[in-house]
Structure formats: structure tokens, C-alpha cells
Amino acid sequence: MIKLTNVKVAVDDRTATETIIAAKLGVKAADITEYRILRKSLDARKKGSVCYVYSFAVCVKGESGILKKNLKNVSPYDDKVYTFPYQNLSSDTRPVIVGTGPAGLFCALMLARSGLKPIVYDRGESVDNRTHTVEKFRNTGELNINSNVQFGEGGAGTFSDGKLTCGVNDVRTPFVLKEFVMAGAPEEILYSSKPHVGTDYLKTVVKNIRKEIEALGGEVNFNSCLTDFEIDDGRLRAVEITDVLTGDMHTHKCSCMIAALGHSSRDTYELFMQKGIEMMKKPFSVGVRIEHKREYINLLQYKDNHLAETLPAADYKLSCHPGGRGVYTFCMCPGGEVVCGSSEEGGVVTNGMSYYARDMENSNSALLVSVYPEDTGEEILSGMYLQRDMESKAFEAGGGGYIAPCQRVGDFLAKRATTSPGDVKPSYLPGVRYTNLWEVLPEFVAESLRLALVELNDKMRGFCLDDALLTGVETRSSAPVRIVRDEYMCSSVKGIYPIGEGAGYAGGIMSAAMDGIKCAEIIAGMV
Ligand SMILES: Cc1cc2nc3c(=O)[nH]c(=O)nc-3n(C[C@H](O)[C@H](O)[C@H](O)COP(=O)(O)OP(=O)(O)OC[C@H]3O[C@@H](n4cnc5c(N)ncnc54)[C@H](O)[C@@H]3O)c2cc1C
Structure with a gap:
């Protein structure tokens, strides 16, 4: 096969x-026996010449x-495919995840x-039950602290835009996408x-992956929270799991726990x-969500009414x-909502978050x-306390019931409270209360945002729109700590493997998934 790159095709x-x-x-054309799109991107930098840019793998006489x-732009095509290096393994001890x-x-x-039949615990619910719980929360403001937008089947990314981008060039990236x-x-x-x-x-994706794990002999337990574990002589000996519905606890003897806890x-x-x-x-990082009308952002990015209406929601x-x-x-969630x-x-x-259609x-x-x-302070968890403090100030400013404080950009720049929205209507549920975010955010955060809004407007003219809405607070974009691990991904306690975003080794769905695969390579490689 050969690779053909940088093929520009006008959008129409x-x-x-x-x-x-x-x-x-x-x-x-008849000499082409097969072709596959390797990459498709939209180049909207120049008004009047918006085009798709393709790379193809081609089989041709x-x-x-x-x-x-x-x-x-033509070269030999080398299709590197990742395969997990272990299969048909068996072991008396099952890894706990x-x-x-x-x-x-x-x-x-x-x-x-690989044959190792993992036992998986999650404090939240299965995705179907979780969806009902999240929907109920959005309508009533009744929060389930174990099953919500952060916790439950599929983790933090389930109620998301589902962006699957990844900054690193790793053979596992296309593998995850294929999965x-x-x-x-x-x-x-x-x-x-x-x-x-x-x-x-x-x-659908997370449910089907879970079904495959179960079909292969793995076990996936929901409403099951890790609440303690036993260490003896620097090694993990057991984990304590609490059923969050009944409060019942059980101890599970094990020597290997993969802690994929999220942030x-x-x-x-x-x-x-x-x-x-x-x-x-x-x-x-901490801050706020900024919300504009989708058609407005489309117009800023595509600079053409027809394209703004016909092309995918712009980012x-x-x-x-x-x-x-x-x-x-x-x-960024084009055509999405603030959650x-x-x-x-x-x-x-x-x-x-957004739906596929955006x-x-x-x-x-x-x-x-x-x-x-x-x-933040001296303590290791002081960043987490800063996040929590901001969140409780936002709760108070919203007046309770998880109503979020919200302000128009124009009012934020003028440091005056918003009294009603302009052209942009907030999408956040359970609802917003118009207020002055300067009273909610730490001074250094509010001041940095003020300066940035003006500066970013030079990079994207119109971004700093008076009527755009700021809703806060956004505190959970990444982990405030890293759980130290060695070259075998093991923590300071033997048998405990911290992985993913919560451990401080990933930022996003793709990198978290890849960290999980790398850890599986290590665990399976030790059997
Ligand atoms: C609303 C939202 C939108 C997002 N959008 C995107 C996006 O578009 N693209 C992207 O790449 N990233 C996005 N992210 C970030 C992405 O979701 C995370 O980077 C990713 O999910 C991290 O994966 P993880 O497996 O490390 O942890 P998580 O996905 O956070 O999963 C951790 C899991 O551990 C469980 N858990 C925690 N503690 C315990 C315990 N004690 N006992 C049992 N179970 C426990 C939790 O219930 C949870 O299911 C978004 C996040 C959110 C919240």
C-alpha cells in the first residue's frame, strides 16, 4: 500500500x-483496488478556501x-498495529481493579x-441506572454522592463530549479507537x-466493553466502594469493599489492586x-465555563454564513x-451543554458535554x-482543599440545590453583578443564579480570567462577547496530586498500581485508556 497525504478537497x-x-x-481510477482514509481534517483558516485535508492509504496497480x-506527498505505507502481547494466561490470584x-x-x-479474569469494583452505578440518577439530579438537584457525572460505569468521561484526541504518538492510540x-x-x-x-x-461503548469483560470471566461490581485496604510488610494483602446501597462491607484478600480512581x-x-x-x-487548573451561541462561534470560525450553517459545529x-x-x-464542547x-x-x-450530533x-x-x-498550602492535599473551597463558595452563591453562579462576560469585566441574561441562555441544569463571580473566585483566578478574556479576544475576534456567559466553578479538569509510582507503575506499596487521571498520569479519555493498557501489560507480564 502507499500513503498519499495533504489532499485538499473543497467542502462542497x-x-x-x-x-x-x-x-x-x-x-x-480503475487501477485503484482499495483505499482507506487515514486522516481527515477541516482547514477553515482562510475565508473562501475552506477545505477538507485528507491522507489516504491506497492499494493501486x-x-x-x-x-x-x-x-x-506519496510514500510507502507502513500500517503499525498494536496487539496485546499476552494471552491464554492463568493465575490463582485475580487482579482487582x-x-x-x-x-x-x-x-x-x-x-x-489475556485470561486473568479481573474483579472490578466501582462506587457508582451501571451506566443505565447512572443515566437515570444523573437525569433526576438535573431535574431536582438531589445529588447521589456515589453515582453522578464523575462516578459510575465509564467514569468521568461517560457524560462528556467524548473527544478522543490524544497528544502523544503511540501505537496504542489507534488500537483504543478501534476498540x-x-x-x-x-x-x-x-x-x-x-x-x-x-x-x-x-x-453504548462502555457497556459493550463491560459485557466483553464479563463474557471472558471477569467480574464487574457496581455500587461497590473501596473504603480501606490492608498492608503488611509494605505489601497489599486485602481490600475492603463497602456496598454503598446497604453499607455492608466485605474484605477481599488480594495481592494486586489497580487503582483507577479518577481525580x-x-x-x-x-x-x-x-x-x-x-x-x-x-x-x-481552575476557572469557569464560557458559553456562546453555537451559530455565533460557527460564524467566528468559518467567517461565512453558508458554511456556518452547513459545516459541523466549530471548535x-x-x-x-x-x-x-x-x-x-x-x-471545548461545540453544540453541547454545561453540566x-x-x-x-x-x-x-x-x-x-455534548451528543454526537453537537x-x-x-x-x-x-x-x-x-x-x-x-x-496552595504546604499539605499534599492542599490543592484538593482549594478546589473544595471554591466549590462550596459557588454552592453558596447559587443559593443551594446545585444552582450555579453565572455572570455575563461584560458584567464580569466591569466587576458588577449580572441581573439577567442577554442573548445567550444558560444550558446548565439544575439552573443558574445571576451574580458576581468576583465574590466567588479566588482573586488571582478572577484577575487572570479578566486579563485573559481581553487578550484572547485578540486571538479570536468576538470571543470576549458581552453576552457570553461564565458559569462556575470549573475545578475538576485535572488531578491536584500525583500518586508516585515506579517504572513498573507500582506505588510505594507493593501490589498497588495507581493509574489514569486520578493518579496524575493521564489527562483525558484516550491517555487514561492507554495508561490502563500499559498497566495491563505489566500485570500480565508478571504472571
Ligand atoms: C463532564 C466531563 C466531560 C469530559 N469530556 C472529556 C472529553 O470530551 N474528552 C476527554 O478526553 N476527556 C474528557 N473528560 C475527562 C475524562 O473523562 C477523564 O480524563 C477520564 O475519564 C479519566 O479516566 P480515569 O479512568 O482515569 O478516571 P475516571 O474516568 O474518573 O474513573 C474513575 C472511576 O473510579 C471510580 N471510583 C473512584 N473511587 C472509587 C472507590 N473508592 N471505589 C470504587 N470506585 C471508585 C469512579 O466511580 C469512576 O467511575 C471529561 C470529564 C468530565 C467530568
Whole structure:
């Protein structure tokens, strides 16, 4: 096969793909026996020449002759495929995995396929029950502290935009994407430069992966919280699991626990501290969600009414360093909604999610300020306490019931309370209360956001729109700590393997899933 890159096709060009490829290779379309899209991206930088940019893998008659011509953007194609290196293993002891987020789920899947029949626990509910619980919360403001947007089957990413981008070039990346497709995600994620599946597909995907783990002899237990563990002579001996519905506890003797806890399991972080597991502070970020109308963002990005109506909901990614502190947009959800990501009573947390179609009225993004270890106290968990403090101030400002404080950008810049919305209507449920976020956010965060809004407007004219809404607080974008681990991914206690976002080694669905796979390689490799 050969690889053909940088093929630009105007967005309204309906020419058959074979014809386009044939023209680039200087062959007849009939000579192309097979082709596959490797990558498709949208280039909307120049008004009037918005186009898709493709890379293809092509099977064509006379490949070696074509390669000898040294055509621009043509090269031999080398399809590197990842395969998990272990199978048909058996062991008397079954690995325990805590957490069914992408890290725990992919670790469990690989171990199940290798024959090791993992036992998985998650404090939250199965995805179907969790969906009802989250829906009830959005309508009533009654929070279930064990099953919510952070906790439950599929982890924090289940109610998300399902962006499957990953900054690292790793052979496991296309592997994870293929697994998503096999579990029900749309095929286009295999080649899209910005793959996303939305919460609708994610729910199906995580359920199907869990079913495969169970079919292979693994066990997945919901409403089952890790509440303690026994260490003897520096080694894990047992875990204590509490049924969160009945309060019943059981002790499970085991020598291997993969802790895929996510960044929001604060009681478990405290447990790890008490048990003397080595942890360290790490930088993280806090801020607010910014929300504009989807059609407005489309117009800013595509600069053309027709394209704004016909092309997929536009995204953006902005950053600046006002006063030396990083401020950036994160987890942009085009055509999505602002959701409540609370998992503790009395704390309001914002985040964003969307459906595959990304066709809701607004587009939102986190607008985050970097927090460095020296910004918080001496204690290892001081970053977590800062997050919690901000969340409870937001709860108070909302007046209870997980109503979130909200302010128009124009009012935020003028430091005056908002009294009613302008053109942009908030999507956050259970609802918002208009207020002054300067009274909620730490001064350094509010001031950094103020400076950044002005600066970011120079990068994307119109971003700093008076009527855009800021809803807060966004505190759970990353873990405030790292659980120290050695080159074999083991913590300071033998047999405990901290993985994924909560352990401080991943940021997002893809990197968490890959961390889970890497850990499975290590666990299976020791059998
Ligand atoms: C609303 C939202 C939208 C997001 N959007 C995106 C996106 O579009 N793209 C992207 O890449 N990332 C997104 N993220 C981030 C992404 O979800 C996380 O990076 C990812 O889920 C981390 O995976 P993880 O497996 O490490 O942890 P998590 O997904 O957080 O999973 C941890 C699991 O552990 C369980 N658990 C915790 N403590 C215990 C315990 N003591 N006992 C038993 N179980 C326990 C929890 O219930 C949870 O299911 C989003 C996050 C949120 C909240």
C-alpha cells in the first residue's frame, strides 16, 4: 500500500474519491483496488478556501512504479498495529481493579483477554441506572454522592463530549479507537483529526466493553466502594469493599489492586494519605465555563454564513499568559451543554458535554487558570482543599440545590453583578443564579480570567462577547496530586498500581485508556 497525504478537497466538492486519488497519483481510477482514509481534517483558516485535508492509504496497480516517481506527498505505507502481547494466561490470584473509567475499563479488558479474569469494583452505578440518577439530579438537584457525572460505569468521561484526541504518538492510540468502534462507536473516529463520539455513543461503548469483560470471566461490581485496604510488610494483602446501597462491607484478600480512581474520589485520596502511600502535589487548573451561541462561534470560525450553517459545529482552542500565569480554553464542547460535575454535597462544579450530533443551541468551553503547587498550602492535599473551597463558595452563591453562579462576560469585566441574561441562555441544569463571580473566585483566578478574556479576544475576534456567559466553578479538569509510582507503575506499596487521571498520569479519555493498557501489560507480564 502507499500513503498519499495533504489532499485538499473543497467542502462542497462532490468528485468521487477514487477520481481525486487517481489524479494525484497519475493513474486511472480503475487501477485503484482499495483505499482507506487515514486522516481527515477541516482547514477553515482562510475565508473562501475552506477545505477538507485528507491522507489516504491506497492499494493501486503498479505501486512500486508510482513510488519510484518520487511524487510529492506519496510514500510507502507502513500500517503499525498494536496487539496485546499476552494471552491464554492463568493465575490463582485475580487482579482487582478499582474504577471503571477509561483507565480501569481498558486495563480490565486487556487482562480479561489475556485470561486473568479481573474483579472490578466501582462506587457508582451501571451506566443505565447512572443515566437515570444523573437525569433526576438535573431535574431536582438531589445529588447521589456515589453515582453522578464523575462516578459510575465509564467514569468521568461517560457524560462528556467524548473527544478522543490524544497528544502523544503511540501505537496504542489507534488500537483504543478501534476498540471504541468495535464496541459501537462510529467508524469515522478512526480517521477524523478530532475524533469525538458524544455521550450517546459513549454509553453504548462502555457497556459493550463491560459485557466483553464479563463474557471472558471477569467480574464487574457496581455500587461497590473501596473504603480501606490492608498492608503488611509494605505489601497489599486485602481490600475492603463497602456496598454503598446497604453499607455492608466485605474484605477481599488480594495481592494486586489497580487503582483507577479518577481525580474526584477525594475520600479515597484521603485514605491513600492515611495509609502512607507516597503522593505529591502537582499543577492543575481552575476557572469557569464560557458559553456562546453555537451559530455565533460557527460564524467566528468559518467567517461565512453558508458554511456556518452547513459545516459541523466549530471548535476553538485558545491560550495566553497574562501576568505570567497560563490561562487557556479546555474541553471545548461545540453544540453541547454545561453540566454539573459535583460529587460532594454542598459543592458546585461545572463541566461540559455534548451528543454526537453537537447540535444544541450553545457551544461551551472551560476557561482555566493554571494553579501551581506554591499557590496552595504546604499539605499534599492542599490543592484538593482549594478546589473544595471554591466549590462550596459557588454552592453558596447559587443559593443551594446545585444552582450555579453565572455572570455575563461584560458584567464580569466591569466587576458588577449580572441581573439577567442577554442573548445567550444558560444550558446548565439544575439552573443558574445571576451574580458576581468576583465574590466567588479566588482573586488571582478572577484577575487572570479578566486579563485573559481581553487578550484572547485578540486571538479570536468576538470571543470576549458581552453576552457570553461564565458559569462556575470549573475545578475538576485535572488531578491536584500525583500518586508516585515506579517504572513498573507500582506505588510505594507493593501490589498497588495507581493509574489514569486520578493518579496524575493521564489527562483525558484516550491517555487514561492507554495508561490502563500499559498497566495491563505489566500485570500480565508478571504472571
Ligand atoms: C463532564 C466531563 C466531560 C469530559 N469530556 C472529556 C472529553 O470530551 N474528552 C476527554 O478526553 N476527556 C474528557 N473528560 C475527562 C475524562 O473523562 C477523564 O480524563 C477520564 O475519564 C479519566 O479516566 P480515569 O479512568 O482515569 O478516571 P475516571 O474516568 O474518573 O474513573 C474513575 C472511576 O473510579 C471510580 N471510583 C473512584 N473511587 C472509587 C472507590 N473508592 N471505589 C470504587 N470506585 C471508585 C469512579 O466511580 C469512576 O467511575 C471529561 C470529564 C468530565 C467530568
